[in-house]
Amino acid sequence: MITTADMEAWLQRAADVLEENKGYLTELDAAIGDADHGVNIARGFAAVVQKLAAQPGQPLGPMFKSAGMTLMSTVGGASGMLYGNFFLKAANVAGDRQALTPAELLAVLEAGRDGIVQRGRAEPGDKTMIDAWTPAVDALKEALAAGQPLPAALCATAAAAEAGMRATIPMQARKGRASYLGERSIGHQDPGATSTYLILRALADALADEDAKQA
Amino acid sequence: MIGLVIVSHSAQLAEGVRELVEQVVQGGAAIAVAGGTDIPDAPIGTDPAKVAAAIESLLIRPEVSDVLVLMDLGSAIMSAEAAFDLLPEAMRSRVHLCEAPLVEGALAAAVRAKIGGSLAEVYAEARDALAPKIEQLASWQHLLPAAVPLAEAAPEQADRESVELTIVVPNQLGLHARPAARLVTLVAQYDARVTLTHDGRTVPATSLNRLVTLGVRQHDVLVVRASGPDASAVIEAIEALALDNFGDPIEVTEPTEIIAAAVSEEGDVVVGAPASEGVAVGPAFHLRAPAIELEEGVVADTAAERQRLREAVAAVMEQLRTLRAETTRRVGAAEAGIFDAQMLMIGDRDLLDAAEEAIELRRLDAASAWNLALRAVVARYRALDDPYLARRAEDVLDAGQRVLRHLAGVPADALLFDPPEPAILVATDLRPSDVARLPAGRVLGIITAEGGVTGHGAILARSLGIPAVTGVGAVALTIADGQIVGLDGGAGHVWLAPDAQTIEQLRQRRERWLTERSESRKRAQAPARLRSGETIEVAANINLPGELETALLNGAEGVGLFRTEFLYFEREAPPSEEEQLEIYRDAARRLDGRPLVIRTLDVGGDKPLPYLRQPHEPNPFLGQRGLRYCLDHPGLFRPQMRAILRAAADYPVRVMFPMVSRWEELVMVDALIDEICAELQAEGLPFDEDLQRGVMIETPSAVLIADHLARLVDFFSIGTNDLAQYIMAADRDNAAVANLVSAYQPAVLRAIRETVEAGRAAGIKVSLCGEMAGDPKATALLIGLGIDALSMSPAAIPLVKERIRRLDMAEAKRIAALTLEMSSAEEIEAYLSDVEQTELAAKRMESEP
Incomplete structure (x- = not known):
């Protein structure tokens, strides 16, 4: 089972990784956006961690909801709205649960991913974070269906997100600020897809650690 | 009054817009702003919580009925959407996100709101706010580089740049409904704002009704302007469409003109x-369609009434979509185009806005409000001095009345x-x-x-x-x-x-x-005996027991084809076993000892039944039809088989299976019948365990394996309509190829010959029940080919019987042999007509000695 502590560990790790990669993300964003993604997203996740620390012991639904609201009001850009909606939709699925089975985790991530699609109206191939989210969630579904243990399945998820992130490099942006650049957006890796990869990598690492602890 | 919320990345910009608006309306506006974020080191951005708070601050004011949210771009749009989700459910129906340009839209909307404009009016005003600017700056357009490819344009300009195109309308009928519909549909695919200017009037290219009522004719000059991210692309696409004569044929002859x-x-x-x-x-x-009596009512809950109207419009759009699909399949895409146009006419935001405004302003009920708006659009069409365009008024009216019928709860197809x-x-x-x-x-x-x-x-x-x-x-x-x-x-x-x-x-x-x-009906009562002595059984095809009277009057010796589909149409659920039993017994009783051949349900995607929820099939004629469908849906099939088996206990009832293409299908039916017989036995219900079974020969496969099929049945019945269609690989409902679907095609005649031979070899009866059976021109040929019985439309029986009585078997065989030598349907039909004419002349000479 995946517990609230696991999810807190994930968000903490995500905040750390995004803080570490703040410069990198901003650099990516400078090429095709407005050079604020790294700073914005790191600030947002830091705020989430702070908020969660102040409200310990919440069930998963309220915890995700609080994370979503915090991201929406502290990131400031479109990515805050997108990740915010991810957690709001995830919260609906998680409800009052204190722990999730791997299948429930998948449902939570799927709902969240759908929330991003709903808010951003992007499709795969538009050079957005959806290009990382879609293959990642699909990979998790397949891995679980194939009976893989959760840590391995999450590794596959992160790997799929990474492949999706790399796949944005040759794409021409069709959504968001980068789409103004038209063909000139080709050749740059999408910062949103990159932060998505980092967040999913954090999820795999956080749960691998937990697993190691139990073992 | 209508409140306005201004959402911007910049707190200063949002405040600036408020300042500007308040200066113009002098304190008469309900306006709230949500600009920037509260994050100290990133003040530029948007915050849904702020937006939601701004909306709520207006909604709690007693004078504010609805709130229009205007925003700048990017995450501001998402923030507004997110804010909508954050609001309490009860408030959401009073909040409307508006795509108008922020500054122009806010000013226009505020002015309209101050003078008490309805939501629809304020909304429309905001959305059209760019029009005056576009018009005023039109003269500067030539100074801009035309249609610059996006990649070369400066990124920060790409969104704002307006691209222009001048078109001399090429097509003969001008911008009538279909080309206009193509244009509207095309524009909708792009992320661009497109307007058309004609003779000093500028309309959005997204409103079919406004486009058509511009009254653009051939050789008129049309100025197209586009802005937004896809501006250049949409202009290119419009140019291509115009070069393609707006999708019209070069020489247009509208159906009405031909007629x-x-x-x-x-x-x-x-x-x-x-x-x-x-x-x-x-x-x-x-x-x-039944006329709808409108009774103007005053409604209290205008939001609910608007919702009702929107649902009705959506339902009608769905009806039109279905009609379009059906018509495309039956007739062709060109003919189905009218439904595209009707969808755009009815789905036109303008029309809906006007109706919603009538609901809001005059508190009219949905039907009366829609009727009012509809009449206005119809009048605008009728006022056009182009007679062709003016006739489109009827199309709008026709589609619009569907909405009225839906609101009145009248079934769409009544x-x-x-x-x-x-x-x-x-x-x-x-x-x-x-x-x-x-x-x-x-x-x-x-x-x-x-x-x-x-x-x-x-x-x-x-x-x-x-x-x-x-x-x-x-x-x-x-x-x-x-x-x-x-x-x-x-x-x-x-x-x-x-x-x-x-x-x-x-x-x-x-x-x-x-x-x-x-x-001739009197004469038809006698059997049809050839001059050479052989008797041909002549039976009737019927759809409903009600037709039996005509059939018997006309001399039918039984029913060779009872199409049971009609028992299943126009109902909420399939007829029960008892109900069917009653109908079959009643028909058999009226036949007074004459045989009744019941064909089991022949439905499929081409004859959908509402309660079956058949999946959409791209090619229903090649889909799950007839016996294929029934075998797969025993819940539907078993009651019918039970009813037939039970009716056969007391009357000469037979069963016949349609759309058979494999031997195994008959094996499966046999197994099912055995099962049912055991059931009936156990239940103590009388049934005919030796029920005579027949198979329709109507697929090429059935012809080719007729020898195998013959072992499992007591008779064949050739269905020439479907057989011709499947052999010729042509849809009889597709006007473009319908002429290929003739039973006189040599291939079809050979198939009939093969079937007769297989039937003969197996010692079973071969009957023919297609349209061909009732065509006196075919009688000699069919008898010459060895058909034992004919089943036809009751009206045809007297004439065919007379034709048979004048025939000699040797002569019929000679005619059939000659016909089979011929290589085209045209030649065959001409020859058979000739034979018939000679015969008629001979008959006349006999009767006028």
């Missing part, structure tokens, strides 16, 4: 398809024929369900605008013995109720405005026809 030309000079005679023999004359009366006296029915086309419901005694004749001689409408008219001419074109729809018209269903002639003398002649012809019919 007008077909009307002959003398006496207004129109020629259509000779669908059902006989002469009729009398007042015309249209089969039409049609009514209720003339004050017996009359000639006029309709666009007849569906089986329409004919099934007709008050037969009050229908003198039938005239339809669409449909051929093998359509269901024509088949049913023939079986009821009602004279009919189908496919006369749109002119049929111009006939006024009560106007005296005449028709000759044998020749396919319709007299639109016969003079007194013609009317008298038609009356006399009708009398003669009726007398002849009653005489």
Whole structure:
């Protein structure tokens, strides 16, 4: 089972990784956006961690909801709205649960991913974070269906997100600020897809650690 | 009043807009702002919580009914959407996100809101706020580089740049509904704001009604302007469409024009398809959707009423989508285009806005408000001085009335024929369900605008013995109720405005026809014996037991094909076993010892039943039809089989299976029948365990494996309509290839020969029940080929029987042998007509010694 502590560990790790990669993300964003993604997203996740620390012991639904609201009001850009909606939709699925089975985790991530699609109206191939989210969630579904243990399945998820992130490099942006650049957006890796990869990598690492602890 | 919320990335910009608006309206606006974020080191951004708070601050003010949210771009849009989700459910219906440009939109909206504009008015005002600017700056457009590819444009300019295109309208009919619909559909695919300017008037390219009512004609100059991210792309696409003559053929001859030309000079005679023999004359009366009586009501909950209207419009859009799909399949994409246009007309934001405004401002009920808005659009169309465009008013009206019917809870396909006296029915086309419901005694004749001689409408008219001419074109729809018209269903002639003398002649012809019919019916009671002594069984095809009377009057020796589909139409659920048993017993009883062949349910994607929820099939004729469907749906099939088996206990009832293409299908049916027999036995219900079974030979496969099939059945029945269609690989409902679907095609005749031979070899009876059976021209050929029995439309029986009586088997065989030598349907038909004419001449000589 995946517990609230696991999810807190994930968000903490995500905040750390995004803080570490703040410069990198901003650099990516400078090429095709407005050079604020790294700073914005790191600030947002830091705020989430702070908020969660102040409200310990919440069930998963309220915890995700609080994370979503915090991201929406502290990131400031479109990515805050997108990740915010991810957690709001995830919260609906998680409800009052204190722990999730791997299948429930998948449902939570799927709902969240759908929330991003709903808010951003992007499709795969538009050079957005959806290009990382879609293959990642699909990979998790397949891995679980194939009976893989959760840590391995999450590794596959992160790997799929990474492949999706790399796949944005040759794409021409069709959504968001980068789409103004038209063909000139080709050749740059999408910062949103990159932060998505980092967040999913954090999820795999956080749960691998937990697993190691139990073992 | 309508409140405004300004959402911007910049707190200063949001405040600036508020300042500007308040200066203009002098304190008369309800306005709140949500600009920037509260994050100290990132003040530029948006915050949904702030937006939600701004909206709420307005909604709690008693004078504010609704809130319009205007925003700048990017995450501001998402923030506004997210804020909507954050609001309490009860508030959401009062919040409307608006795509208008922030500054221009806010000013225009505020002015309108201050003078008490409704939501629809304020909204429309905001959305059109760029128009004056576009118009004013039009003269500067030539200074801008035209259609710059996006990649070369400076990124920060790309979104704002306006691209322009001047078109000299090339197509003959101007920007009429279909080209305009193509344009609207095309524009909708791009992320761009596009306007069209014609003769000083500028309209958005997204409103079909406004586009068409510009009244653009051939050679008129049209200025197209586009802005937004896809501006260049959309302009390129529009240019390509214009170069392609807006998708119209170069030489346009609209169907209505063709028909007008077909009307002959003398006496207004129109020629259509000779669908059902006989002469009729009398007042015309249209089969039409019931008129909706509107009663203007005052509503309290305008939001609910607007919602009701939107749902009705959505439902009608769905109806039109279905009609389009059906028409595309049956007739062709070009003919289905009208439904595209109707969808755009009805889905037009302008029309809906006007109706919603009437709900808001005048507190009208949804139907009255829609009617009001609809009438205005119709009037605008009618006012156009181009007669072709003016006629589109009827299209808008027709689609618009669907909405009224939906609001009144009248079923979408309800049609009514209720003339004050017996009359000639006029309709666009007849569906089986329409004919099934007709008050037969009050229908003198039938005239339809669409449909051929093998359509269901024509088949049913023939079986009821009602004279009919189908496919006369749109002119049929111009006939006024009560106007005296005449028709000759044998020749396919319709007299639109016969003079007194013609009317008298038609009356006399009708009398003669009726007398002849009653005489030939008398003669038809005797069996059909060839001169050489052989007897051919002649039976009737029926759809409903109600047709048995005509069938028996006409000399039917039984029923060779009872199409049971009609028992399943127009209902909420399939007929129960008991209900069917009663119908089958009743039919058999009326037949008084004559055989009754019941064909099991022959439905599929082409004849959908509402309660079956059949999946959409791209090609229903090649889909799960007939026995294929029934075997897969035992819940539907078993009650019918049980009813047939039980009816057969007391009467000479037989069963026949349609659309068989494999031997295994008959094996499966046998197994099912065995199972049912065991069941009935256990239940102690009487049934016929030796029920005679037949198989329809109507697929090429069935012909080729007829020897295998013969081992499992007691008779074959050749269905030439479907067989011809499948052998010729041509859809009989597709006008472009329908002429290929003829039972006289050499390939079809060979298939009949093969089937007869297989039947003979197995010692089973071979019958033929397609349209061909009722064509006296085919009689000699079919008998020569060795067909044992013919089953046909009741009206055809007397003539075919007479034809049989004049035949000699040796002669029939010679005719068949000669026919099989011929290589084309054309040659075959010409030869058979010739034989028939010679025969008729001989008969006349005999009767006039």
